[in-house]
Amino acid sequence: MGCCTGSTFTPAPDAALDPMQRVNYTFGMVLGVDDFRQEQTYLMARDDRLLRELVGYGTLRGLTVTLQGDQVRVSPGMALMPDGRLVAVPAEQCADVARWRETELAATPGAGGDQTIYVRLYAADASGSPVPIPGEPCRDESELSADARIADSFRLDFSFAAPDASEDLALRAVVAWIRSIKVGPNGVTLTEFCDTVRAQLAQVIATTWSDVHAPVPQPPVLGLPGTLPAPPAGLRIPRAQLAEYYAAAFDVWVQLVRTAQMTHHGPVPVAQALPEHGLLLAALEVQAGKAQAVHMLGRQQLLHQRLLQEWLLRDGSQDAPREAHFVLGKGDPELDHAQDLQADFAEHNQAMTRIDIVGDNTDGALPGATKAKIVPAVKWPGGGDGGGPDYYGPGMTQPIPVADGGTGQNLLPQTGALLVGRGASDETGQAQFELGSLVGAALTKPVGPSSNILVDLALSPQIRLDTVQDIGPQAHPTFAALDVTGMLTVDHLVVDTEVDVHGGLSVTGEVTLGAPVSSVLATDAQGVVGAARVWDGDESALTQEPPIPYLYAPGQGDGESGAAVRVVDGGTGLTRRPQRRQVLVGADPEVTGVQGGDYVLATLQSGANIDIRLERDEGEDWQLVIDAAAVAPTQVVATGSPSSLTASMDGNVAFIDTAQPLHLDARPAFAGLSLTNLEVEPAPDGLLGWREKDQQVVLTRGGGSTDITRWPVRYIRQRDDLVYKDGDMVLVALISGGLKLPSPKETGIGDGRVLVVTSATEKFSLDGIGSATDSTSPSTMPLGIGQSCTLISALELPVPGWLVIGRS
Structure with a gap:
């Protein structure tokens, strides 16, 4: 569209193929290739627009994505693409997603981690069925024929980016939001409704992308977000005008909203970049570098009209009948x-x-x-x-019964009053609650053991309580025993019997023990306090009952009654001071005579190869030096050429190895090989051969042997020689033309036949050469003067043919 200065729209510039034009057939009109292509373009574009605008896009059937290890499989199916093209996948497809991911990450350093990989479907064209075409003489090989057919095909790929699904997401959001508008007996006016819908839909559509503030919003992985903005509280549709209001909402979508959402899918001018026409089939969840799960729920689906018709015309037996109660x-x-x-x-x-x-x-x-x-x-x-x-409720004439969780009382309690239960009797009937109180009084003390508090229920609903003895601040209660688990503080305490104190004991007076103590206090297993003894080394005394308390004290190992600190208590068990270069060494019972082992003082001795020194640096630090530098290292020398034998040391172990394996199953390689004293079989003027029965190299001359140093050469000098003949090994072309290579499988040539072709002319070509990646489309290889090509027959290809293994 040009500048809007006139009263009509400026037409689009001329293009070779315009999807909006069809050929105007006129009698006598000369039709060319462009006319037929223009007519085909118009018809195809019209069908695409019809499907695109009227039906939509999405998966029609099949196209299920499954994950088997690292293989991703796509089942056969059909889909309508965002640009209106129908795509059919006739057979199951598979690809290795792990290999694709490794290739992509190698091209993008720093990428990796947990990612989402998308499986995408695209429409594609496949040409075929070449036919000869007329033209000028001396044409290039590529100008001799042209494809007569163009087939509708498809393309599947992986990508870290999902195809654009903005229209589908916007459509779902618009329908969900309009459906959420409340319908009631009254509502806003139609004008207010249209204005609100027009203002709200842009915000609603924006929530279908992860970042609504981005200049180009990115769509989510699949489906809609969890929540949408709710319609305004006052927005209501009158029930009597439901169809009219829905039509107005759809009018906003058709006129204003849908066009903005289709800019990435519909036809675009030639000068603009092509739109994104891919369809999302599944999202692969990648964790720790491996595909873990396939997510398909939420991808674009397209229900066909027959299904919708049956859905709408069903009897609605699951709906609530209007005559129900x-x-x-x-x-x-x-x-x-x-x-x-x-x-x-x-x-x-x-x-x-x-x-x-x-x-x-x-x-x-x-x-x-x-x-x-x-x-x-x-x-x-x-x-x-x-x-x-x-x-039950306020203002009842009778209180709630006890059996229903009530009190049975309708009187307000006084301060200190209690609900006292009275059992069922002939006088009271059912058990009930009464309002009573607690009364303190001195009761008759029982004889013998009794509870701490005496309870008198004879005065019910009053209850009398009394302790067995007076426990007031000035009282002197008597107890058979007293256990104090907390802090006990007394000014004067006289204990006639035993006292058990489980907590702390604070005494402000003096503590007098039964006998004077001149050492460290200790207690035995029964808690009796006494004087602890200095350790004397008597191990047997530790097993006595009750055990004798011992202690370690400074200087205890110097006297006659003292002994060193035991090893099991963190000591060394020794009373001697170490001499020069002595270290503590654990010794077993066979050496020390002590059960379980003990420490001994051992002196480090210098040996033939080791020098041990105790040195002191300029400061106060000491070093124990164990030096083996003066000892000459063991030397390993490999005889022969350095390339034949290698020698290495690992500690005190020497390794000698040959440059390559030489055992019976090895396959060494040599630049040259001189063999002497070979066995002759059956004549001395034979060739060098291999005897399988004893795995030996021998001189042999068998019938029909071929000198492998000489290959037969055939020269192509005339047109009749431009054919492949059985036994051809080297072909030299002396004339221009093309050599058609036959199928190795159909002609019985077999697998692995090698053929060398060289050209001595300017224009020579080889037809029927296969490809390792696309063996279904044999190609043609031109050869110039002095150029050669080495071929090999390959029968394991999907279409057996010749492969190029060398070219010069």
């Missing part, structure tokens, strides 16, 4: 037989009700039909004419 919180005029629970509550003081099933006498009811009847409740004590259930 309902009990609703609020009445609904659309449901004729609905019971209004809210109105019934208002009529009966918002009391709870009971629902009875009674006969239905309303108009149109079938014979024997029933309906629900709401019966109002009656405040306790009930028994009203309505027969409704009793309920």
